[in-house]
Amino acid sequence: MIQIDLSGKSVLITGGTKGIGLASALKLAKAGASTYLTYKWGSADMESIKADFIKEGASVEPVFIQADVSIPEDTKLVMETIREKEEKLDVFISNVGFAQSPKSLEEYKKRSLYKTLDYSTWPLVDYTQQIKAVFGEYPEKVLAISSDGPDHFYQGYDYVAASKSLLEFLTKYMSVHLFNEGKGSTVNAIRFGTVKTDSFNQIFGEEFFEFMAKDGIEESMFLTPEECADSVFAMCSGLMNAMNGQIINVDYGFPYQDNSMMRYLKTKLGK
Numbered sequence: 001m002i003q004i005d006l007s008g009k010s011v012l013i014t015g016g017t018k019g020i021g022l023a024s025a026l027k028l029a030k031a032g033a034s035t036y037l038t039y040k041w042g043s044a045d046m047e048s049i050k051a052d053f054i055k056e057g058a059s060v061e062p063v064f065i066q067a068d069v070s071i072p073e074d075t076k077l078v079m080e081t082i083r084e085k086e087e088k089l090d091v092f093i094s095n096v097g098f099a100q101s102p103k104s105l106e107e108y109k110k111r112s113l114y115k116t117l118d119y120s121t122w123p124l125v126d127y128t129q130q131i132k133a134v135f136g137e138y139p140e141k142v143l144a145i146s147s148d149g150p151d152h153f154y155q156g157y158d159y160v161a162a163s164k165s166l167l168e169f170l171t172k173y174m175s176v177h178l179f180n181e182g183k184g185s186t187v188n189a190i191r192f193g194t195v196k197t198d199s200f201n202q203i204f205g206e207e208f209f210e211f212m213a214k215d216g217i218e219e220s221m222f223l224t225p226e227e228c229a230d231s232v233f234a235m236c237s238g239l240m241n242a243m244n245g246q247i248i249n250v251d252y253g254f255p256y257q258d259n260s261m262m263r264y265l266k267t268k269l270g271k
Helices: 019-030 046-056 072-083 110-120 122-135 158-181 198-204 207-214 225-236 260-269
Strands: 010-013 034-039 063-066 091-094 141-147 186-192 247-250
Touching: 010 019, 010 072, 019 034, 019 046, 019 091, 019 225, 034 072, 063 072, 072 122, 091 122, 110 122, 110 158, 122 141, 122 158, 141 158, 141 225, 158 186, 158 247, 186 225, 225 247
Parallel strands: 010 034, 010 091, 034 063, 091 141, 141 186, 186 247
Antiparallel strands: none
């Protein structure tokens, strides 16, 4: 088995105290990386998270930074905090996502859409720019956390899907800029399928999984934050350095087979 040692590497994860962000931080820290995790006021149980890091055998404690990704002053504070401890920032993972859930076209508001972009899309650009400004160079790896929203219709997911579409578009363009302007820096996005997280439950409700179980969909077809973290870790491991500008689907292939015809056939065949 290949042993991945990330000792000496520094990683910044926005929204790193819950869900995919936290699971990724634990995985990276276990391999020796120093992790810097942003969070909004009141959203993190630091002592509990530190205990998780100890349980995972992480050699370096996480550094928590209270910051709102949509506020430039907070972004500056994040960079200054990390700069006090690190000469460079090796990996940036843009993980924060926030959006209101319109139920109809009448509920569309430009202000709400722009706010979604401020939280879910623009930090990919803004944080990357600020890392270059403070550390003098881009991260070796920039990773955007996306979803399958751009290719599917989900009730109330309009703004999220729009923000993820733009996030993926910017990922591709940024990959060219950073590779040429940096020292071989790479930018990729991971598009996760359905993941059991607090943010998913807030939009769709926990009852979703009960409904799918009754419909014959096995629980194993849905991702856990830990499974997502495995993919994030792989992209940060050094084994995927040739990948750049890619939108990587991680979903067990479930969206491909989840369609009306397959549901009909399962019912017809009694499966």
